[in-house]
Amino acid sequence: MLKILVCVKQVPDVDQMRMDPATGNLIRAGVPAILNPLDANALSAAVKVKETYGGEITLITMGPPAAEAVLRECLAVGADKAILVTDRAFGNADTLATSYSIVSAANTQDKYDLIFCGKETLDGATGQMGSQLAERFNAAQVTSASLIKEIDLEKGKLIVERELETGIETLEVSMPCLFTMEKTNYPVRIPSLKGKLAAKKAPVVTITSQDIPGLDKQRIGDPGSPTKVPRMFPPVMPEPGVILDEGGLDATVSKLLELIKE
Amino acid sequence: MDKKNYKDMWVYIEHDGAQVHPVSFELCCETRKLCDKSGDKLVAVVAGDLPESELEKIKDCGVDKLILVSGTGYERYNTEAYTNLFTVLCQKYKASAVMVGGTTNGRDFAPRFAARLETGCTSDATELIYNPETSDIEFVEPAAGGKIMAVITIPVLRPQVGTIRPGTFKHIPVGKKAKVEVIKEEISFPVENIRTKLMGFKADAFDPELDIAGSEVIVCVGAGLKDEESLGRYRELAKLLGGKLACTRPLVDRELLPYKLQVGQSGVMIKPKLYIGFGVSGAVNHVTGIEAGKFIAVNKDPDAPIFNYCDYGIVGDMNEVCDEMIAQLKA
Incomplete structure (x- = not known):
């Protein structure tokens, strides 16, 4: 049976974040936490594979206990079970420490044939996690994959498509393999009522740093993160442009068109 | 790790066998400015065959050194050979920084070799600043959907790996150095260990x-x-x-x-x-x-x-x- 792992993340909806014009700080209060949008497409790809070839889908996320919400959301569209990696010791991690933590936790549960990730997250947006997870799973990787065309279960091989800047590659790849998915062929699935009910009862395993034998505490959280953020600042803004207001919409637009034609 | 032992800033030269990707020139030109401040040498790393005329264009960006790599595994882009290449080269030469064009392929292997080397990787910087007090590169990049700018550094470990999007910097060659050192390396990656096999490529129709x-x-x-x-x-x-x-x-x-x-x-x-x-x-x-x-x-x-x-x-x-x-x- 195909063992499929789908990596998801709960992220703040950055599109709803505002900057405090007085302090230059981001206002985080009241910003909803959502399932990272591209992770929903990765999940769709995994569910499609399961529908076609059979298999079992496990979800994994790392975050605060509240991140269970996104796991339940994903369980409702066809995942079977979930792993919640949560511990303050995992906090403030960059991609290097996060990939080590997630793979260490996943390895306590099972071995996976296929691993699916979203192409990047809305908040960090590094797009690095897939490659770094693949490295630590010692798996092949196809980033920017757009289509899982065929799976040969006996040979343990897949035919997949990958989106490049100039066209589409067709690749044969061997399992275990990690994919970061483009959204092209995998629209987000809407949970059915039955799915929602099943999601409530589906098992979610919580894993803390204490639950992982041999975990190197120096490689997780802040101590395990080589990248640091010494400072943040508001974007340097140029001086505002000329705001046109000629009293009425027609006059203002007329002025604008004159300026465009200059 | 004593970061003082790590010298030189590298740029990965992405190419298709005939032409260098513009982002590699852009990164050479921008990294040249950092090297001028830090005293590091600018090193361009080329794997696989590339015409002499293209190598000249790289030299025109003011590189001090070229590392030309031959061997198996570089005929077409693949994760394994390129991850291995930069792991091996960084261990041998102790590079202080490696800049990789943020193309689909560059973004594919750079984080992976950074993970193999257990070092930090940044992506999508829009500005690079050399800080002489810390001797670190400050990667300035938009965060939180571009509402704020974050300065990212890799203060302890080396190399400092960064992927940078095409078009972020300009290709303005400062001219060829009087002396450009050329190092030839043979690093073969066993082709049978490449886990992806190219079955076909369909160029996008022009729309x-x-x-x-x-x-x-x-x-x-x-x-x-x-x-x-x-x-x-x-x-x-x-x-x-x-x-x-x-x-x-x-x-x-x-x-x-x-x-x-x-x-x-x-x-x-x-x-x-x-x-x-x-x-x-x-x-x-x-x-x-x-x-x-x-x-x-x-x-x-x-x-x-x-x-x-x-x-x-x-x-x-x-x-x-x-x-x-x-x-x-x-x-």
Whole structure:
């Protein structure tokens, strides 16, 4: 049976974040936490594979206990079970420490044939996690994959498509393999009522740093993160442009068109 | 790790066997400036065959050293051989930094060799600063969807790995150094250990509607767009002005328009004569992708950052302004 792992993340909806014009700080209060949008497409790809070839889908996320919400959301569209990696010791991690933590936790549960990730997250947006997870799973990787065309279960091989800047590659790849998915062929699935009910009862395993034998505490959280953020600042803004207001919409637009034609 | 033992800044030269990818030249030119401040040597790393004329263009960017790698595994891009290559080379030469063009392939292997070396990797910096006090590179990049800028450093470990998007920096060659050292390395990666096999490649058909990079007029719609039904008028306006419709990331996320129409750092870089943004907030990631002759912004929020980037702006309802523009252009 195909063992499929789908990596998801709960992220703040950055599109709803505002900057405090007085302090230059981001206002985080009241910003909803959502399932990272591209992770929903990765999940769709995994569910499609399961529908076609059979298999079992496990979800994994790392975050605060509240991140269970996104796991339940994903369980409702066809995942079977979930792993919640949560511990303050995992906090403030960059991609290097996060990939080590997630793979260490996943390895306590099972071995996976296929691993699916979203192409990047809305908040960090590094797009690095897939490659770094693949490295630590010692798996092949196809980033920017757009289509899982065929799976040969006996040979343990897949035919997949990958989106490049100039066209589409067709690749044969061997399992275990990690994919970061483009959204092209995998629209987000809407949970059915039955799915929602099943999601409530589906098992979610919580894993803390204490639950992982041999975990190197120096490689997780802040101590395990080589990248640091010494400072943040508001974007340097140029001086505002000329705001046109000629009293009425027609006059203002007329002025604008004159300026465009200059 | 004593970072003082790690010297030189490297640029990975991405190429297709005939031509160097422009981003590699851009990174050579920008990293040259860092090296001038830090005293490091600028090293370009080329794997596989490349014509002498292209090597000359690399040298013109002021590189001090070329590492030319031969061996098996580099005929076409693959994760395994390139990850192995940079792991082996960085261990041997102790590079202080490795810059990789943020193409699909560059973004594929750079984080992986960084993980294998257990070092830090940054992505999508829009500015690189050398800090002489710490001897670290400061990677300045937009964060939280471009609402704030973050300075990222790798203060303890080496190499400092960064992927940087094409078009972020300029290819302005400073000229060839009097002496360019050329090192030849043979590092073969066993072809049977490459876990992906290329079965075919289909080049994208050219669709003029999607060719926003070459358009002189861009009508760009942003997150302020209410619904799909509102889109038609912007297409019409683009057509009346002889231009193309483009968009910002939230509209691609909402699946209203294809990714190829996304303007900005993680989408398409554009250089139109005229840009008109409707309902575009002005996130850094978006505006860094625009070099416009004339920049117009229409937004109902008078505090939207987009008004800081525009030449002329109108505070108002985007649909109403668009409709009025269409009406007057048709009159």
